[in-house]
Amino acid sequence: MYEEAAAPAALRGVARCVWRSASEGPKRIVPDGCVDLVAGDGGVFVAGPDTAAWSSVTTPGAVLSGVRFRPGRAAAVLGVAADELRDQRVPLAELWGRSVAERLAEGELSPVEAVAGRLADLPPPDxxxxxxxxxxxxxxxxxxxxxxxxxxxxxxxxxxxxxxxxxxxxxxxxxxxxxxxxxxxxxxxxxxxxxGYGPATYLRISRFQRAVALAPRVAGLAALAAAAGYADQAHLSRDCRALTGLTPRRYFRGSSTVDVAERDRLRSA
Incomplete structure (x- = not known):
């Protein structure tokens, strides 16, 4: 199960969406240029901007909830440069202290409420x-x-x-x-x-995100590569292997990964 919703009005300047997820097994998480605040399964952590896929493993039946920040806005909210979080899963207690992290872990505070509490003194976006x-x-x-x-x-x-x-x-x-x-x-x-990384890396990741979003509606890898803005199918293949660890035929086949369909977007945790 993965449910994604628009961020509440108060968070829309900093958050792309809010989400809830429960998984029976490991879930492939691929780069999307975002940073997530994640709570559930006894822990609270920040998932930094990724440059390669990683596997999310939770206790059977555990439900995670999170806030996915807009690219470029997480650093101001979290109080740490995004490149310090790159390819990291950082316990929130290391960033915001044990009190807030424990309240989130115990369900006394939701990720949305925790982020909302940080917005009063937030600097404007660059x-x-x-x-x-x-x-x-x-x-x-x-x-x-x-x-x-x-x-x-x-x-x-x-x-x-x-x-x-x-x-x-x-x-x-x-x-x-x-x-x-x-x-x-x-x-x-x-x-x-x-x-969290330079413009060239961000361009590579955003182009792959575009391919994932288009995949359910475009038949064939060559057509998908063209629609997403790749030079050719080989270009798509190289980026797919680098970002997901799978060939395009395996990754976009649907049964090989849970985050291809539009309802299970990238970085669902």
């Missing part, structure tokens, strides 16, 4: 990071495309590739491009701290 996330999720083929589209504001571009674009576009001086590169590096640091 607008440049948020815009870059949105552009990467919009289906660009390369990070440079998103950076070029943000070129009107020097602070809101991606390092390296975007600097080359500036020079090719006729930057008046090398110093001008170098100055832009400083802002680009600063943005990259902010992106990594907010999301």
């Amino acid at each position: 607008s440049a990071v948020a815009e870059l996330i949105a552009r990467l999720e919009a289906g660009v083929a390369r990070v440079g495309e998103a950076a070029a589209a943000m070129g009107a504001r020097p602070e809101a571009v991606w390092v390296g590739e975007a600097t080359s674009l500036r020079l090719e576009a006729g930057a008046a001086r090398v110093a001008e491009a170098e100055s832009a590169a400083v802002s680009e590096r600063r943005l990259r640091r902010r992106f990594v701290q907010a999301v």
Whole structure:
């Protein structure tokens, strides 16, 4: 059983959804660019942003509940940079103290209530990071495309590739491009701290998420690769193996994993 619902109005600026899950066996969790606060089965932990699949194993009959944060917003709520949580399952007591963690574990406090209690002094989202996330999720083929589209504001571009674009576009001086590169590096640091990894990794993961969402409606791996924005089927195959540990034929077959169907989205725990 896996049930997902829209986040309550008070949490919609920081949470993508809330969920409940019960599983009779191990469940494959694949990267989705998000961080989750998870409570149940006698524990409370934060599941950091993943770069590869992991297996969630719970006591038979145990029910987990959680809040899935919007990409880029977990760090502010949790009080720790997202890259420090990358590929980690961190007990909440290490972040918020034993009192809150114990109340969550005992059912006195829900994950939604715990997150809501942290919002009063929450800083606003980083607008440049948020815009870059949105552009990467919009289906660009390369990070440079998103950076070029943000070129009107020097602070809101991606390092390296975007600097080359500036020079090719006729930057008046090398110093001008170098100055832009400083802002680009600063943005990259902010992106990594907010999301957990760099824009190139986030683009790879969001593209795979798109393939998973499209899979129930698209017949054939070649067509799925094209619809999701991959260069070709081989490109999809490489990313699928890297992110899930399975070939596309096994992963998208449905019976091989519980998180392919739309009702069982990525990272259901």
